[in-house]
Amino acid sequence: MTTVFQRPLHKRLRFESKLLERCELTPTVSQFSFFVPENFVFTAGQYVTISFSAAGKVQARSYSICSSPSQKSRISCCIKKVEAGMVTPALFNFPLGMSFRIVGPMGFFVLPKQMAEHNLVFIATGTGISPIKSQIETLLLKDFKNKLTLLTGARYIREILYKERFLALSEARQAAKKPPFVYESIVSRPENPEYSGEQGRVLRLLEKHYSSNEKSLFFICGLKAMVDDIRNLLRKLGTAEQNIFFEKYDA
Ligand SMILES: Cc1cc2nc3c(=O)[nH]c(=O)nc-3n(C[C@H](O)[C@H](O)[C@H](O)COP(=O)(O)OP(=O)(O)OC[C@H]3O[C@@H](n4cnc5c(N)ncnc54)[C@H](O)[C@@H]3O)c2cc1C
Incomplete structure (x- = not known):
């Protein structure tokens, strides 16, 4: 079997981010906005990986970006609280200003x-x-x-x-x-x-x-x-x- 490696679409950054805003969309889904540095560039359809401290350890989870690439300094992710999940119940209790490690952008689900x-x-x-x-x-x-x-x-x-x-x-x-x-x-x-x-x-x-x-x-x-x-x-x-x-x- 041959594995095909695709080149990343943009330079992948690893940075310290902050939770800027949380907007409740439904009883179990919220839109979270995170700070991103100026040189963070992505194509619509890509995702980031966010590291959280939950259940006593650091856990990384992937989230697609729901905001437009034209928006600068922040990205938004629309996240479901999975009741039995390891990370999301804790995420929904994190205060504004909380720090996270983000890696991205990643992924190839983009418009061809x-x-x-x-x-x-x-x-x-x-x-x-x-x-x-x-x-x-x-x-x-x-x-x-x-x-x-x-x-x-x-x-x-x-x-x-x-x-x-x-x-x-x-x-x-x-x-x-x-x-x-x-x-x-x-x-x-x-x-x-x-x-x-x-x-x-x-x-x-x-x-x-x-x-x-x-x-x-x-x-x-x-x-x-x-x-x-x-x-x-x-x-x-x-x-x-x-x-x-x-x-x-x-x-
Ligand atoms: C490329 C990629 C992009 C993703 N983008 C998003 C996103 O934009 N928004 C988002 O809410 N999640 C997204 N996810 C899922 C996310 O990474 C986590 O799996 C999810 O938040 C559950 O984490 P948890 O630790 O709370 O649950 P875990 O303890 O990891 O439990 C996982 C369980 O939750 C279920 N689950 C996972 N995601 C969802 C969901 N969205 N809705 C309902 N059930 C789910 C799975 O089927 C599995 O049974 C994405 C995953 C990938 C791989």
Whole structure:
């Protein structure tokens, strides 16, 4: 077997950071902002590794950057509190100003050069929205010329992340008469009898929006089980392997 080593996209830095801000998005997900030095450069879709002192030892965890590369001096990460997790329950109690060791940027879940000739479809569940938010904001900032579609899934209505932000971006693009940015979310347990949106898994949304006429590129991010299910569905629908890009949060 041959192992292919890819060159890092940017110089990888190792630095002392501080927690600057924490913004609660849902009862179990917050957006954390960390200081980064001026020479920290990343491409939308990349992640950093943060070292924490938790449970009596230093533990490192990876987090995708959800903010745009155009923002300087800070990055934001959208992080889920995993109740039985080793690190995240402690992270949610850390005070502002707390110091962390950060290494990054890392990763290759980035928009490829050939995107200019394609429509792009993004699929995320939970905090898998993080690198995709950064990518979509970057594309919209650069006035991307083709159609964009974002399909997100969550268990409960209250767990849909950045819904207002994406709806606003979609409406702004429509108002400016640009190619559409289609945004739709689906929940598996709405719990509200008045909910009139889509119900089920994100696979269902993909089947609804998939068009075999368009040569789209697909970007998937979330936990392994969902990423594998979406990849299998795309293969069944006839998408070529080289048009599927993904990031998994667990092995
Ligand atoms: C490249 C990469 C990028 C990542 N980016 C993010 C991110 O932007 N936001 C984020 O919240 N996590 C992200 N993760 C996951 C993160 O690194 C940790 O695994 C997560 O925070 C759990 O850490 P913990 O110590 O609390 O749990 P652990 O004690 O390590 O337990 C891990 C368990 O938590 C589950 N888990 C891991 N991540 C999640 C999640 N996001 N939602 C629900 N369950 C989860 C796993 O399936 C596993 O069962 C990323 C992982 C990788 C490899």
